[in-house]
Amino acid sequence: MPDALSVEHLTVTLHGRTILDDVSFSIQPGEFTGLIGSNGVGKTTLLRAILGLQPYETGTISVNGEPRDLQHAAIGYVPQKIALDSDVPLRVIDFVTLGLDAERWGLRRRSAAQRDRVAALLEAVGGAHLATKRLSELSGGEQQRVFIAHALVREPSLLLLDEPLASLDPRNVQEIVALLHRLAHEHHVAILLSAHEMNALLPVMDRVVYLTGGHCASGPTNEVVQTDVLSALYGHHVDVLQVHGRVFVIAEPNDATDNLPEHPTLTVH
Amino acid sequence: MFSGFMINAWQVGTIVAIVAGVVGFVVVLRGDVFAAHAVPNGAFAGAAGASVVGLSPLLGLGVFALIAALGIGVLRRFGQRDATTALVLVLSLATGSALLSQSTQYASSTYALLFGEILGVSSAHLIPLLALGATCVGAVALRWRALLLSAVTPDIASARGLRQGRLDAGFLVIVALATTMTVPVVGALLVFSLMVGPPAAARLLVSRPGRAMGLATLLSLVVLWSALVAAYETNWPVGFFVSTGSTLVYLVARRISQHGTE
DSSP states (O other): OOOOOEEEEEEETTTTTHHHEEEEEEEOOOOOOEEEOOOTTSSSHHHHHHHHOOOSSEEEEEEEEEGGGGOOOGGGEESOOOOOOTTTTOOOHHHHHHHHHOOOSOOOOOOOHHHHHHHHHHHTTHHHHHHHHBBGGOOOOHHHHHHHHHHHHHHHHHEEETTTTTTTHHHHHHHHHHHHHHHHHOOOEEHHHHHOGGGGGTTTTTTEEETTTTTHHHHHHHHSSSHHHHHHTTTTTTTEETTTTOOOEEEESSSSOOTTTOOOOOOOO | OOOHHHHHHHHHHHHHHHHHHHHHHHHTTOOHHHHHHHHHHHHHHHHHHHHHHTHHHHHHHHHHHHHHHHHHHHHHHSSOOHHHHHHHHHHHHHHHHHHTOOSSSSSSHHHHHHOOOGGGGGGGGHHHHHHHHHHHHHHHHHHHHHHHHHHOOOOHHHHTTHHHHHHHHHHHHHHHHHHHHHEEEEETTTHHHHHHHHHHHHHHHHHHHHHHHHHHHHHHHHHHHHHHHHHHHHHOOOOOOOHHHHHHHHHHHHHHHHHHHO
């Protein structure tokens, strides 16, 4: 079976600055992968390159063994929270339905099966009660659920999510993570989810792509999140501590700490 | 009120109102309101130029509306959406006034171009107007779903492989066509009100996209028909009543929607 996603030797330069430098990794079908790194490290740029929204200098991106441009329908995308004018006339159900056939010409009516599918997906993401609300009225957690339903309605084999957990309350974080976990394991959707904080993902994350300074380390989570691997990646010594099932990456004093992922309880003296 | 030249005005006004409602709805949805103000000004320059060299103003109108629309489309791809649109707008107005300064006659036709003169639209224009209008409405219907998605979540639309640049440019051409037909009726400066007021009002009241567009078209018709009656009774220009009517409709809708949410 081909990789769900394969990124090889990807280099992206923005305004003369190298954002991603020879980044390579791959994801298997049904694998839950965390794309971890601090803010501004290039997570969004990497996702945008995979989505075809960001041109890149060199490298190859394939989805299901084919060039990504041939695999639009296989990729679902959940962007960061977007703000809409409150009067945008589009309901949740309209938006999820658009996920089916936005590129189709004309106004042909959707079949009963398609409408059932939209309703079932909204139910599955815990958003059935939102169906007739305006998209613009949703809270952060609600919007994530609806966007996930929108992305899934075409049955993608790869789902990309850009910081879906940022600014969610702990209950919503848990619910969304559990939902995505089910998707990966029961429906074999490969998931690549970016986050600046990995602790909420540790129980479900099969693989990690750890990004810093334009480089990445990738592999099974417990092999990558190690003192020696991350020290090599950062180019200076960092300690990886595990406390009660949570992971903390801590830099030496005087080292550049601004490259570290954010941890709510991390203090560096 | 329903005889002779007025019959013509009712027919023309009805076509224009439907097109303004449909196209205007998408204009507001896509945040293209400023562009919809700039394009008619390009059209004005074209009509002025055409009358100076003795060509049909409608031809100049169409060609320049198209140039303005494509100019905006190309320039704003590289960012600074508002600034580039504003420059196209001002350049168009300046060109229009320069061309008119070369013309010693037709002061009243200039006035008609800027502020509209529905009673001056002859019955010979009915068929071309109908064809243009059907093209605009048909094109919106054909790309309705893509226009909706790319207006709300442009990144998702691009990631799906929808070509935003083309969609954007294509829609601006529709705006140019709609402008070409509405400018002679309500005027370059006032077209804007018919394209923006009713759709902005409709989306406050209705949350389903198709129904909101339907309501926008209905309100647009109500505004234009009332304006015709008012203009006939008072001898004031139609454009004035179209603008006040559009604003009124919007304010009422706003009042109702605030009442509903309290």
